Amino acid sequence: MLDRINEVEATRSLSEFWLKCEMVILGLGFDGFVYTIASKVGNDFYYYDNLGLHDPGDSAFYDPFLEFCCHSYDPVPTGVEFMADYSYIPQSAVDFIQHAADKTGMISGLGVPVRLAGSNRYGGFNLLTRKPRAEFEAFISEMQERTQLFCVLAQRHIEQLLDQEQILMQGAEQYSLDDAEKLGKLTTRERDVLRRLVDGISRKACAHQLSLAESTVDSHIKSIYRKLEVHNRVEATKVAFQGAL
Incomplete structure (x- = not known):
């Protein structure tokens, strides 16, 4: 996974x-x-898919993901296999989800928000499969944390490329003051450990790189999680990204 992330982050466009x-x-x-x-006020967006649902510049673009999945960092099951769970979504969203399934065969997925509504840019990934519900749930129970981590790390590089190509520039302010304050509580050594966690490095490799015992790295990680008010690497990575570590 780390090698793949490094390859993605090495891209220049x-x-x-x-x-x-x-x-x-x-x-x-x-x-x-x-x-x-999308931009904070929702009047501009950047879109990409490998399915041909929309052209990138489609003026009729609509994606219920932005409306319903970006108020929390919690991943959300998506697709027609899960549509019955969301009785509150309007007919326009139901029609879009059904159209996507009819056109692509994708019936289940995982929505992974990487920027929340209220940020200068907000949105994320919807990762899709042709798996029926029970098969998808078994699959994602094994893959969710790894998938979230990849999406968060990918977003870090997407932000750089969006700025480089001057897309959604009104969202160029990239950090959260709350998260920046949390990061400010970390010691220099804790920041060193956190940077390695964010880069996908294992605890053992982190200990080796910093010439520390693994037990010391574990203690630093516990302190990092406590100060950042998180419970795992994925959540810590989001705070680091939002706070501009």
């Missing part, structure tokens, strides 16, 4: 990035994906 990103996502066991991110 959005077109090159999406070619590498598709290889990783398909390698994780998904059949397709949609990425959508």
Whole structure:
């Protein structure tokens, strides 16, 4: 996984990035994906998929992901196999989800928000499969944390490429003051450990790189999680990204 992330982060354009990103996502066991991110006020967006649902500049673009999945970092099951769970969504969203299934064969998926509504940019990934519900639930129980981590790390590079190509520039302010304050509580050594966690490095490798005992690294990680008010590497990575570590 780390090698794949490094390959993605080595790309120098959005077109090159999406070619590498598709290889990783398909390698994780998904059949397709949609990425959508919008400006804070929702009047501009950047969109990419490998399914042909929309052209990138489609003026009639609509994605219920932005409306319903970006108020929390919790991943959300998506697709027609899960549509009955969301009785509150409007007919327009139901029609879109059914249209996507009819056109692509994708019936289940995992929505992974990487930026929340209220941020200058908000949106994320919808990773899709042709698996029926029970099969998908068994699959994602094994893959969810790895998938979330990849999406968060990929978003870090997407932000750089969006700025480089001057897309959604009104969202160029990239950090959360709350998360920046949390990061400010970390010691220098804790920040060193966190940077390695964010880069996908194992605890053992982290200990080796910093010339520390693994037990010391474990103690630093516990302190990092406590100060950042998180419970795992994925959540810590989001705080680091949002707070501009």
